[in-house]
Amino acid sequence: MSGLLSEELLSTIGRRAAPRREIVTRRDIRKYAVATGNRQRKYLDGDEAPPMFHVPLFWDVVELAQLTPDGVSIDSLLPKFPLEKAMAGGLNIEYHKSVYPGDWLTSTRTLTDIYEKKGRSGSLIFYEVVMDIVDDDGDLVIREKTTRILR
Amino acid sequence: MTVNAERFAGLRVGEQLSGREYTPDNVQLMLYNAALWNGHRIHFDEPYAKNVEGYPGLVIAGPMLGDWLHQCVEEWLGEDGHIFSIDYSNRVATYIGDVLTAGGEIAALRPETREVEIDVYIKNQSGDVVTPGKIVVRLADAG
Numbered sequence: 001m002s003g004l005l006s007e008e009l010l011s012t013i014g015r016r017a018a019p020r021r022e023i024v025t026r027r028d029i030r031k032y033a034v035a036t037g038n039r040q041r042k043y044l045d046g047d048e049a050p051p052m053f054h055v056p057l058f059w060d061v062v063e064l065a066q067l068t069p070d071g072v073s074i075d076s077l078l079p080k081f082p083l084e085k086a087m088a089g090g091l092n093i094e095y096h097k098s099v100y101p102g103d104w105l106t107s108t109r110t111l112t113d114i115y116e117k118k119g120r121s122g123s124l125i126f127y128e129v130v131m132d133i134v135d136d137d138g139d140l141v142i143r144e145k146t147t148r149i150l151r
Numbered sequence: 152m153t154v155n156a157e158r159f160a161g162l163r164v165g166e167q168l169s170g171r172e173y174t175p176d177n178v179q180l181m182l183y184n185a186a187l188w189n190g191h192r193i194h195f196d197e198p199y200a201k202n203v204e205g206y207p208g209l210v211i212a213g214p215m216l217g218d219w220l221h222q223c224v225e226e227w228l229g230e231d232g233h234i235f236s237i238d239y240s241n242r243v244a245t246y247i248g249d250v251l252t253a254g255g256e257i258a259a260l261r262p263e264t265r266e267v268e269i270d271v272y273i274k275n276q277s278g279d280v281v282t283p284g285k286i287v288v289r290l291a292d293a294g
Binding site for chain 1: 173175179182183185186187188189190191192193196199203204214215217218219221222225226233234235236237238239240241242
């Protein structure tokens with residue numbers, strides 16, 4: 001086996017980022033609903049958060065010096081992979097509870113898997129990150145699993 | 152029967168969702184990335200996107216297409232239920248100037264849980280599916 005994945009790399013599976021707690025505001029919901037072209041009044045007025053509102057709510061906020069020259073923040077949850085060219089990935093999201101202005105939500109991201117597959121033009125590395133979002137009662141609100149492919 | 156049980160009973164596999172056309176421009180793309188706090192240059196710096204990254208234009212942010220898949224289903228669903236889950240992937244890049252169409256079709260019905268499985272997509276003006284997905288909705292029990 002000429003695998004790309006070292007023991008050291010695989011040992012990062014299970015790594016967890018520090019939880020982040022954010023508050024949902026009517027103004028942020030409205031901005032997101034307008035920007036996405038949403039047509040439903042309850043979202044445009046900010047009475048309830050639309051699906052995927054967790055994307056802006058938990059997007060990483062870093063200082064300017066921490067951005068790469070192309071304007072991207074580096075994901076410190078991820079190890080350095082031997083392949084770096086990102087291909088299309090996939091997203092799976094489960095919605096367990098509705099989200100309203102005033103809700104405090106806490107997200108925790110975990111690197112849940114790293115594996116290798118042989119593609120037509122060589123090896124591919126897949127990795128999965130799960131983000132669990134809970135409310136202040138500890139109830140699961142949203143679970144998002146991102147799968148990314150590197151070549 | 153409750154209203155939602157009646158609606159569920161009237162659904163058929165193969166039924167098309169009406170869908171919607173999107174023509175995102177620079178302003179919408181800027182506002183979207185500002186709402187996220189996403190500073191990636193490929194979404195707003197056209198010389199960078201073209202000359203450094205080799206794209207034909209400014210790249211539409213992938214999660215916005217994911218959002219449109221949700222909108223397509225929620226507009227069809229109204230207040231009769233909610234989206235329980237989605238699986239989707241951004242397969243083909245899209246650019247400012249593209250004409251993008253969101254749509255869907257009922258793929259399966261699960262009466263025991265009153266769930267509807269819907270194949271959803273975003274297509275570009277060439278008819279290519281750029282963002283395929285699957286959404287599961289649950290029709291709520293009224294009252």
